[in-house]
Amino acid sequence: MKSETGKVRLIITWFLRVLVGLLFLGIGIEKLTGTMGTIPFFNAIGWGQWFRYASGALDTAGALLVLVPRWTSYGALIITGTVGLGTVLCFTMGLFNPLFPLMMTLLAATLAWLAWIPNQQA
Numbered sequence: 001m002k003s004e005t006g007k008v009r010l011i012i013t014w015f016l017r018v019l020v021g022l023l024f025l026g027i028g029i030e031k032l033t034g035t036m037g038t039i040p041f042f043n044a045i046g047w048g049q050w051f052r053y054a055s056g057a058l059d060t061a062g063a064l065l066v067l068v069p070r071w072t073s074y075g076a077l078i079i080t081g082t083v084g085l086g087t088v089l090c091f092t093m094g095l096f097n098p099l100f101p102l103m104m105t106l107l108a109a110t111l112a113w114l115a116w117i118p119n120q121q122a
Contacts (some may be wrong), residue, residue, distance in 0.1 A: 031056025074110035
């Protein structure tokens with residue numbers, strides 16, 4: 001029974017790797033290029049455009065790490081930190097709806113947990 005559970009966990013982990021990796025690769029590139037409303041968002045929080053570049057670089061690096069099985073948990077932790085901060089900013093500043101960043105934080109945190117816990121063998 002454990003081997004069947006292990007297979008399901010492996011499939012879910014790989015699905016989340018691809019989903020989170022591709023999603024945050026796109027988000028990171030959008031932040032680095034200043035497209036899709038990222039410039040007004042970072043102007044609204046008042047931390048300057050340097051933070052957009054830093055956040056975009058972390059999102060991109062985290063997304064690439066997520067796609068490498070050995071480094072998945074570390075990449076997911078990086079993404080959890082950056083999008084988690086975005087969630088907190090959305091809640092505290094009330095500028096944007098925090099639902100999407102909250103869901104992305106939970107998704108990345110779930111991937112970090114799944115990739116971190118040791119594989120259970122039969």
